Amino acid sequence: MCFQASGLGPGQTLADLGCGRGGPGLWLAREAGASLVGVDFSPVAVEQAAHRAALFGLAARARFVVGDLARTGLPAAAADAATSIDAFHFAADPAAAAAEARRILRPGRRLVLTNWQPKVPGDSRLPDRARIDWLPLLRGAGFTGVEMQARPEWHDTYTRVYQVALSLGDPGDDALLADLQDEARQQLPLAGLKDRVVVIATAP
16 A cells, blocks of 8 residues: 555655664565665664665665654655655654655655544544644645545454453563553553544645
């Protein structure tokens, strides 16, 4: 979905915003025959992503930098596509992050992000970061042709993963399972209030 929507092709450059350890961006760049620049606030994640590039055959055409979603440090019009996988809502100022994504994209190129969309924008039952209404936010940053596609199958997968994690009981010394169970206890009561979506926006 993200690969097709991005319009990314061979020899072009993908910016992965909030890249973490690099997985989705590395996969997208490899499939498209593109170069990759990943941006993340965590120096540890950036270092891990750089090491993983070789596993994807991208050691020569992938680089990762420490930066903020609202201040990537990338030049203007540097990217032929941008993606953000479940990261944009972590920006201290999502509107500023959207404006930065538009700044680094070449004209007519696309930002593709995945995230949660509240069923009722501004729903006070949701935490602040889950209340973002993506369409007006991206339009306000100057993007055109903004569209959103619901992905109920992704929503169902998340719900099942949380339910299975809780069914495993006491995590013992497994810190990752303990973290997942904590997340499940927070998120499952809110599952009916939001949808999983892909949002596509074009830089003017």
